[in-house]
Amino acid sequence: MAEFTESLFSIFFIETLMNGLLLGGILALLSIGLNLIFGVIDVVWICYAEIIMVGMYLIFYLNNDLGFHIIPSMIAGILFSGLVGWLTHKIVISRLIDAAPINQLIATGGLLFFFQGAAMIVFGIEFRNMGMSLGSLALSEDIYLSWTRLLSFAISGVIVVGLYFFLSKSYLGAAIRAISQDKEIMSLMGVDTKKLYLLTSAIGGALAGLAACLLVLQYDVHPFIGLSFGPITFIICVMGGLGNMVGGFVAAFIFSELITIGGYFAEIEWGYVLAFVFFIVMMFIRPEGLFARKS
Amino acid sequence: MNNKYFIGCLAVILCLLPLFGVQGYPLHIIITILIWSFAYTGWSIMGRFGLVSLGHGAFMAMGGYITALLWNYLGMSPWLGIPIALVITGILAIIVAYPCFKFRIVGHYFALVTLALSEVVRQVIIATRDYTGGSLGYTPEPHGEGWSIYAIQFPDDRIVFLYIAIFTWLVGIIIWKIIDGSMSRYALEAISEDEDASSAIGVKVTNEKLKITVLSAIMTAFAGALYCQYQMFISPDTIGGVGISLQIVFAVVVGGIYSSLGPTVGAVITLILAEMLRISIGTATVNLTESLTINAAGFPLFIYGIMLVGFIIFLPKGIVGGLSDLLSKKEDKSFNIKSSNVK
Numbered sequence: 001m002a003e004f005t006e007s008l009f010s011i012f013f014i015e016t017l018m019n020g021l022l023l024g025g026i027l028a029l030l031s032i033g034l035n036l037i038f039g040v041i042d043v044v045w046i047c048y049a050e051i052i053m054v055g056m057y058l059i060f061y062l063n064n065d066l067g068f069h070i071i072p073s074m075i076a077g078i079l080f081s082g083l084v085g086w087l088t089h090k091i092v093i094s095r096l097i098d099a100a101p102i103n104q105l106i107a108t109g110g111l112l113f114f115f116q117g118a119a120m121i122v123f124g125i126e127f128r129n130m131g132m133s134l135g136s137l138a139l140s141e142d143i144y145l146s147w148t149r150l151l152s153f154a155i156s157g158v159i160v161v162g163l164y165f166f167l168s169k170s171y172l173g174a175a176i177r178a179i180s181q182d183k184e185i186m187s188l189m190g191v192d193t194k195k196l197y198l199l200t201s202a203i204g205g206a207l208a209g210l211a212a213c214l215l216v217l218q219y220d221v222h223p224f225i226g227l228s229f230g231p232i233t234f235i236i237c238v239m240g241g242l243g244n245m246v247g248g249f250v251a252a253f254i255f256s257e258l259i260t261i262g263g264y265f266a267e268i269e270w271g272y273v274l275a276f277v278f279f280i281v282m283m284f285i286r287p288e289g290l291f292a293r294k295s
Numbered sequence: 296m297n298n299k300y301f302i303g304c305l306a307v308i309l310c311l312l313p314l315f316g317v318q319g320y321p322l323h324i325i326i327t328i329l330i331w332s333f334a335y336t337g338w339s340i341m342g343r344f345g346l347v348s349l350g351h352g353a354f355m356a357m358g359g360y361i362t363a364l365l366w367n368y369l370g371m372s373p374w375l376g377i378p379i380a381l382v383i384t385g386i387l388a389i390i391v392a393y394p395c396f397k398f399r400i401v402g403h404y405f406a407l408v409t410l411a412l413s414e415v416v417r418q419v420i421i422a423t424r425d426y427t428g429g430s431l432g433y434t435p436e437p438h439g440e441g442w443s444i445y446a447i448q449f450p451d452d453r454i455v456f457l458y459i460a461i462f463t464w465l466v467g468i469i470i471w472k473i474i475d476g477s478m479s480r481y482a483l484e485a486i487s488e489d490e491d492a493s494s495a496i497g498v499k500v501t502n503e504k505l506k507i508t509v510l511s512a513i514m515t516a517f518a519g520a521l522y523c524q525y526q527m528f529i530s531p532d533t534i535g536g537v538g539i540s541l542q543i544v545f546a547v548v549v550g551g552i553y554s555s556l557g558p559t560v561g562a563v564i565t566l567i568l569a570e571m572l573r574i575s576i577g578t579a580t581v582n583l584t585e586s587l588t589i590n591a592a593g594f595p596l597f598i599y600g601i602m603l604v605g606f607i608i609f610l611p612k613g614i615v616g617g618l619s620d621l622l623s624k625k626e627d628k629s630f631n632i633k634s635s636n637v638k
Contacts, residue, residue, distance in 0.1 A: 114600025120593025
């Protein structure tokens with residue numbers, strides 16, 4: 001027991017907690033776009049993580065193989081992911097908009113295979129690394145925090161606030177919020193729901209591209225990378241309450257702390273096990289999400 | 296459509312295959328198809344009632360890993376190990392599914408909870424890599440040279456497994472038929488249409504759903520155990536995880552979720568497609584430019600993906616469902632009410 005309490009107050013544990021906080025920033029960023037689509041269109045994009053993967057590959061390819069500067073590569077990545085999001089809705093979801101939710105889910109599962117296959121065809125299954133590091137920030141002799149993670153943390157904070165203001169203040173945002181409440185009435189009011197859905201999908205895709213920009217700096221790209229962070233992204237959205245941006249943001253931090261703390265005491269896989277079991281149990285206790293108001 | 300005779304003939308033909316000199320690689324493909332068909336049938340008995348589970352990869356992995364671990368560490372024969380694995384999987388299914396049904400977690404929430412279950416099992420297998428080999432996979436230790444009935448291991452001889460696989464596949468179809476003709480079917484169909492209404496007319500909603508889920512989980516686990524005994528190699532990615540869960544859903548959707556032979560047709564199409572693509576295109580790489588190469592290994596997944604999306608959009612009842620609709624327009628009328636009952 002003494003050892004346990006000692007380990008709780010050790011400097012490494014504090015570092016773990018802070019790294020968990022920063023991982024939360026990444027997870028939050030990953031889940032924002034999915035959450036927007038979830039909330040507005042009420043569709044589960046199982047392939048969301050694969051769109052991020054496509055963005056990562058594009059940035060990698062432009063920067064590493066074609067020699068473009070990293071900034072234009074990233075902008076291209078964001079725009080392209082936005083296009084992929086737009087196409088996903090245009091080609092697949094719009095045909096299934098009235099189908100059972102589970103059919104939509106399976107169809108995006110098909111897109112998951114499609115993107116993985118496409119990535120394998122073009123880039124093979126090798127792990128690719130940008131070989132780029134922003135270094136880390138030394139808080140003290142023992143605590144190091146990676147700049148990439150700090151940056152993702154900051155960006156996801158900015159995005160959440162930005163998206164909040166976009167949805168609450170702008171005219172388009174109001175339309176998007178209205179449509180998520182009742183799509184039949186909105187189309188009776190003369191709103192072009194199809195256009196709004198396409199716009200939302202494109203924004204969701206672009207947010208995936210933004211996540212790709214930060215992920216490509218710290219992880220190797222390979223065709224199956226989506227499977228490693230896809231599931232955690234879905235459960236964050238569900239946990240926070242579908243379409244609830246703030247809830248998703250908080251849930252991301254809860255899960256990231258669970259993962260890193262689990263990883264601190266045992267292997268990182270146990271951290272994931274802890275997070276998923278927590279999710280399953282929480283679904284039973286609060287199926288509407290952590291922050292749903294009791295009706 | 297009464298296809299009892301057709302299925303009987305098919306089984307007889309399959310049994311006679313070794314007499315016609317079918318062996319080696321084609322026989323291997325047939326055995327694999329039969330084992331997977333059983334897993335797919337297991338999924339479809341609950342999937343057809345709108346209980347779309349993405350957790351069957353977990354059940355399959357449990358079946359395979361528990362059997363293999365009991366054999367390697369305790370020397371327990373699979374004759375005992377497989378039933379134990381099935382019981383443990385059934386208990387796991389109850390632990391997860393009971394609260395789900397009690398708290399009315401349906402539709403894509405149910406799919407996501409079961410998806411989390413897939414991940415839990417996969418991560419546990421990887422985390423306990425000292426015992427399970429982690430992502431590198433795991434092999435049940437061979438029991439001496441050659442045949443061993445005690446260990447259900449028949450290396451270098453596929454014929455025994457062919458008969459085991461045919462028998463298992465037939466049992467799967469029979470289970471499907473029994474459920475199709477049972478009262479539970481009507482109860483579950485009512486539940487998938489409207490839970491409150493069916494509960495009001497006296498259907499035990501939680502009970503019915505739980506029964507079908509446990510049966511489905513056990514069937515899938517058995518397929519996992521069989522796969523392990525046949526291939527003598529399992530890894531979290533070949534019989535578990537989200538990838539396998541999606542593969543199961545995919546094959547059943549392609550074959551047809553509302554027909555007894557649907558899952559089998561799905562298995563035939565997906566596995567043969569994968570093998571054909573693998574053989575015809577291979578894993579060759581073609582250099583387009585210095586940095587861009589075409590890597591053929593990705594084509595099966597690529598085509599899978601396109602097909603799955605296409606089937607969901609244009610043929611949601613799958614190949615068998617779509618065909619039998621075409622063949623029997625008359626019967627279609629009575630079926631029409633149910634034509635969109637995947638919820």
